[in-house]
Amino acid sequence: MATPKEPRPYIDPYLAGALLGVVLFLSFFVTGGGLGASAALSRVQTGLLDLFAAGHVDRVAYFAEMAGGTRNPWLHYSVYMLAGTLVGGLASGLWNRRVKLETRGGPRVPKALRWALAFAGGVIMAYGARFARGCTSGQALSGGAVLSVGSWAFMFSIFASGYAVAWFARRLWT
Amino acid sequence: MAPFDLATLGNLAYALVFGALGFGFGAALEMGGFGDTRKLAGQFYLRDLTVLKTMFTAIVVAAVLIFLASGLGVLDLGRVYVNPTYLWPGIVGGLIMGVGFVIGGFCPGTSLVAAATLKVDGILFVAGALTGVWLFGESVSSFDTFWLSSYMGRFTLPDWLGLSVGTTLVLVVLMALAMFWAAERIEARFAPVPAPVPPRRRALRRAGAGTLAAVALVVAARGQPSPDERWARSSRLQEQVRDRAIFVHPAEVVALRKDVSLQIDVLDLRSEHDFNLFHVGGARRVDPAALETPEELKRLRDRPPSSVVFLVSNDEDRALTAWRRLVAQGVGNLYVVEGGVNRWLELYPAPACVAERATAAAPEEPRWRLAYATGASLPSAWPELASSREFRVPCEDPMSHAPGEHGERWPAHAYAKRVKLQTKAAVKGGCG
Numbered sequence: 001m002a003t004p005k006e007p008r009p010y011i012d013p014y015l016a017g018a019l020l021g022v023v024l025f026l027s028f029f030v031t032g033g034g035l036g037a038s039a040a041l042s043r044v045q046t047g048l049l050d051l052f053a054a055g056h057v058d059r060v061a062y063f064a065e066m067a068g069g070t071r072n073p074w075l076h077y078s079v080y081m082l083a084g085t086l087v088g089g090l091a092s093g094l095w096n097r098r099v100k101l102e103t104r105g106g107p108r109v110p111k112a113l114r115w116a117l118a119f120a121g122g123v124i125m126a127y128g129a130r131f132a133r134g135c136t137s138g139q140a141l142s143g144g145a146v147l148s149v150g151s152w153a154f155m156f157s158i159f160a161s162g163y164a165v166a167w168f169a170r171r172l173w174t
Numbered sequence: 175m176a177p178f179d180l181a182t183l184g185n186l187a188y189a190l191v192f193g194a195l196g197f198g199f200g201a202a203l204e205m206g207g208f209g210d211t212r213k214l215a216g217q218f219y220l221r222d223l224t225v226l227k228t229m230f231t232a233i234v235v236a237a238v239l240i241f242l243a244s245g246l247g248v249l250d251l252g253r254v255y256v257n258p259t260y261l262w263p264g265i266v267g268g269l270i271m272g273v274g275f276v277i278g279g280f281c282p283g284t285s286l287v288a289a290a291t292l293k294v295d296g297i298l299f300v301a302g303a304l305t306g307v308w309l310f311g312e313s314v315s316s317f318d319t320f321w322l323s324s325y326m327g328r329f330t331l332p333d334w335l336g337l338s339v340g341t342t343l344v345l346v347v348l349m350a351l352a353m354f355w356a357a358e359r360i361e362a363r364f365a366p367v368p369a370p371v372p373p374r375r376r377a378l379r380r381a382g383a384g385t386l387a388a389v390a391l392v393v394a395a396r397g398q399p400s401p402d403e404r405w406a407r408s409s410r411l412q413e414q415v416r417d418r419a420i421f422v423h424p425a426e427v428v429a430l431r432k433d434v435s436l437q438i439d440v441l442d443l444r445s446e447h448d449f450n451l452f453h454v455g456g457a458r459r460v461d462p463a464a465l466e467t468p469e470e471l472k473r474l475r476d477r478p479p480s481s482v483v484f485l486v487s488n489d490e491d492r493a494l495t496a497w498r499r500l501v502a503q504g505v506g507n508l509y510v511v512e513g514g515v516n517r518w519l520e521l522y523p524a525p526a527c528v529a530e531r532a533t534a535a536a537p538e539e540p541r542w543r544l545a546y547a548t549g550a551s552l553p554s555a556w557p558e559l560a561s562s563r564e565f566r567v568p569c570e571d572p573m574s575h576a577p578g579e580h581g582e583r584w585p586a587h588a589y590a591k592r593v594k595l596q597t598k599a600a601v602k603g604g605c606g
Contacts (some may be wrong), residue, residue, distance in 0.1 A: 010205065010206060010207035010213075010224075011205045011206060012375060012379070013206060013207075013223075013224040013227040013228045013231070014227055014228070014231050014354070014379055014382060015206075016202055016203075016205055016206025016207070016208075016224075016228045016231075017206070017227060017228040017229065017230070017231025017232045017235065018231055018232075018235050018382065019198075019202040019205070019206075020199070020202040020203070020206070020228065020231070020232035020235075020236075021231060021232040021233070021234070021235025021236040021239070022198075022235065022236075022239070023195065023198035023199055023202055024199075024232055024233075024235075024236035025235070025236045025239035025240055025243075026195065026198070027195045027199075028236070028240055028249070028254055029240075029243060029249055030180070030191060030195070031180060031191065031192070031195070032180075032253050032254050032255055033254075033255040034255070034257075035195065035196075035199045035283075036283075037282040037283040037286055038282045038303075038307065041282055041300075041303050041304055041307050042307040042310075042311070044304065045304045045305075045307045045308050045311075046311070048304070049308065060311060060312065060315070061315060062310075062311040062312075062314050062315070063311050075185075077188070077189075077192045078192075080188075080189040080190075080192035080193045080196065081192045081193065081195060081196035081199070082196060082286065083193055083196065084192065084193035084194060084195060084196020084197040084198075084199070084200065085196040085197070085199050085200035085203075085283065085286050085287065085290075086196075086200060086286055086287075086289070086290045087193070087196070087197055087200065087290070088196060088197035088198060088199060088200025088201035088202075088203075088204070088287075088290075089200035089201065089203065089204045089209060089286060089287035089288075089289075089290035089291060090200075090290040090291065091197070091200075091201060092200070092201040092204035092205050093204055093209065093287075093290060093291035093292075096204070096205070098204070098209065098291050099291045099292055100291070100292060101292045101294065102292070102293060102294065103293065103294040103295050104210055104211050104212055104293055104295055105211060105212070105279065105295060106212070106215070111294075114295055115294065115295060115298050117277050117278060117279075118211075118278050118279065118280070118295040118296070118298040118299040118302065119278075119298045119299065119301060119302035119305075120277055120278065120302060121274045121275070121276075121277035121278010121279060121280065121299060121302060122274070122278050122280070122285065122298065122299040122300065122301065122302020122303040122304075122305070122306060123274070123302040123303070123305050123306040123309065124270060124271075124273055124274030124277060124278065124306065125270075125271050125274030125275060125278055125280070125281060125282060125299075125302075125303060125306065126274075126282060126302070126303035126304070126305070126306025126307045126310070127270060127274075127306040127307070127309055127310050128267045128268070128269070128270030128271035128272075128273075128274055129267065129271060129281075129282055129303075129306075129307075130267075130306070130307055130310035130311070130314075131263060131266060131267030131270060131310065131321070132263065132264045132265075132266075132267025132268055132270075132271065133257070133260060133263070133264065133267070134257060135271070135281055135282040135283060136229070136271070136281040136282070136283060136284075137199070137281075137282070137283040138257075139257055139264070140229070140233075141229065141232055141233060141236075142257065143256070143257035144233040144237075145232075145233050145236035145237045145240060146237070146240060146254060146255075146256045146257070146330070147237065147256075147330045147331040147332060147339075147342060147343075147346070148256050148257045148258075148259060148328075148329065148330055148331075149259050149261075149326070149329045149330060149331055149333070149334050150257060150258070150259030150260060150261055150264045150326070150329065151257050151259075151264075152331065153259075153261060153264055153265055153268070154264040154265065154267065154268040155268070156268075157264070157265045157266075157267075157268030157269050157272065158268040158269075158271050158272045158275065159226075159272065160268075160269070160272065161268065161269040161270075161271070161272025161273055162217070162218045162272035162273075162275050162276050163218055163272075164272070165218075165272060165273050165276045165277075166218035166219060166276050169276045169277065170219065172215075172276075172277070173212070173215045173216075173218075173219055173276075173279075174219055
């Protein structure tokens with residue numbers, strides 16, 4: 001048993017996968033659709049932009065579809081799911097004593113660089129996710145489970161590109 | 175499908191359902207260690223293959239459960255959202271994401287979990303992701319030709335491989351198990367601190383793998399329900415027929431044809447002979463059997479949400495039979511013209527010198543005898559245009575001398591609106 005201050009160990013990766021698979025199945029069973037995160041991020045971003053530049057949102061077709069005119073970008077199932085994901089992550093983190101303000105990264109990377117790279121990676125990742133019409137959850141997991149050809153092609157292209165870049169970025173992580 | 179209909183829930187309950195699913199999603203990710211960027215990045219340096227193991231386990235477990243539920247008839251696959259394939263944009267997006275993954279150390283879903291457990295890098299990744307989606311929205315219009323290219327609609331691995339769903343499922347499960355076996359070997363070799371797996375856990379993993387493969391085999395052996403079985407199980411569809419909710423009055427068809435924001439198609443299921451004698455303007459003739467070829471089914475399923483298809487036969491029976499089979503196979507926005515062509519000609523009669531009423535016709539026989547093959551040349555074929563377009567009519571048409579109030583050829587028929595556009599599948603994937 002771990003001492004009270006120490007975080008509990010992570011569960012077996014296959015068990016985590018099985019749990020995730022059951023949640024994914026329930027999502028399809030109850031709602032007819034899978035899980036996801038990037039669509040919600042897009043809506044949150046459009047909602048924030050709508051507060052400052054409603055006219056601009058109305059003029060750009062991609063944003064107008066979510067928040068043009070009187071449309072409310074916040075009242076959307078993906079945003080509810082995003083809120084749930086945050087709460088679920090927090091709950092599990094609290095239970096397993098892993099909620100702690102800290103920065104994690106490769107052993108040789110100073111904090112400021114890690115922060116800059118995390119931000120830059122977020123920009124690239126989200127751009128790619130919208131390009132592919134879904135992130136690793138919405139496209140790879142959800143589409144993969146219903147055997148969509150595009151989702152499987154997408155999944156292998158993430159891994160291929162990741163391995164291709166990993167060698168050049170090895171100082172960041174090892 | 176679900177034991178309840180999402181559309182009937184109140185707003186709060188609706189939000190709670192999705193919130194609960196998100197909760198499970200976030201909690202499972204966090205428990206598996208996906209909030210730790212080092213664990214995620216380890217995947218690309220072969221030290222820690224948790225990402226691959228967890229992700230593919232999730233996919234195959236969900237896939238086996240989904241097709242098991244569909245095989246048992248409790249989940250209607252036709253109503254499940256399958257991410258449409260846009261092949262090349264998907265591949266390019268994946269290549270971009272691979273770069274972002276290695277640089278940033280998260281993907282969007284996992285960064286949320288990291289942020290929720292107060293990892294500063296996770297919070298900054300989320301901030302970056304919000305910037306990234308903004309940049310995409312600003313720039314997509316400059317390359318939307320490519321972004322909308324290589325669209326293949328609802329295109330699944332079984333369609334591509336030409337195998338049954340069950341066989342594909344077994345192959346996918348076997349592939350995943352082979353990958354897990356390889357992943358364990360790779361980790362044993364490259365992990366900086368090899369973590370031996372306790373025997374009990376090893377036995378549990380083997381049992382899990384065996385169960386998964388066995389269930390996949392059972393799903394494959396049982397097969398997926400045929401259209402007729404799906405029909406028999408769907409009380410929702412049977413109710414629609416009983417309530418006559420799918421039979422549309424010809425006048426509504428005519429009214430919808432005037433709506434430029436909709437694409438209205440009429441599929442005529444009668445013989446070529448009857449079709450040539452008279453058909454609704456713009457109708458396409460198709461044999462009921464030809465409707466169920468994979469190509470035709472795919473075309474019907476992948477139609478844009480603003481399109482409606484009407485099936486028509488001389489009466490209703492033949493169109494209804496085709497309707498049942500198509501709807502059971504996931505075709506949406508599909509209706510039957512009430513009373514068929516016989517009723518149509520009653521409401522929008524052809525000139526008396528061309529058509530005369532035949533007596534005592536059997537069901538699905540034409541009740542009008544036409545003097546020659548009029549095709550779609552009579553005003554009756556285009557009631558929505560009849561007052562604005564010149565038709566060459568072979569004889570004196572008594573109706574044209576007695577126009578209605580606004581010069582219409584026929585009185586405005588009253589009808590109850592039946593067409594309800596399904597604008598989209600109930601829910602697209604979270605990333606739709």
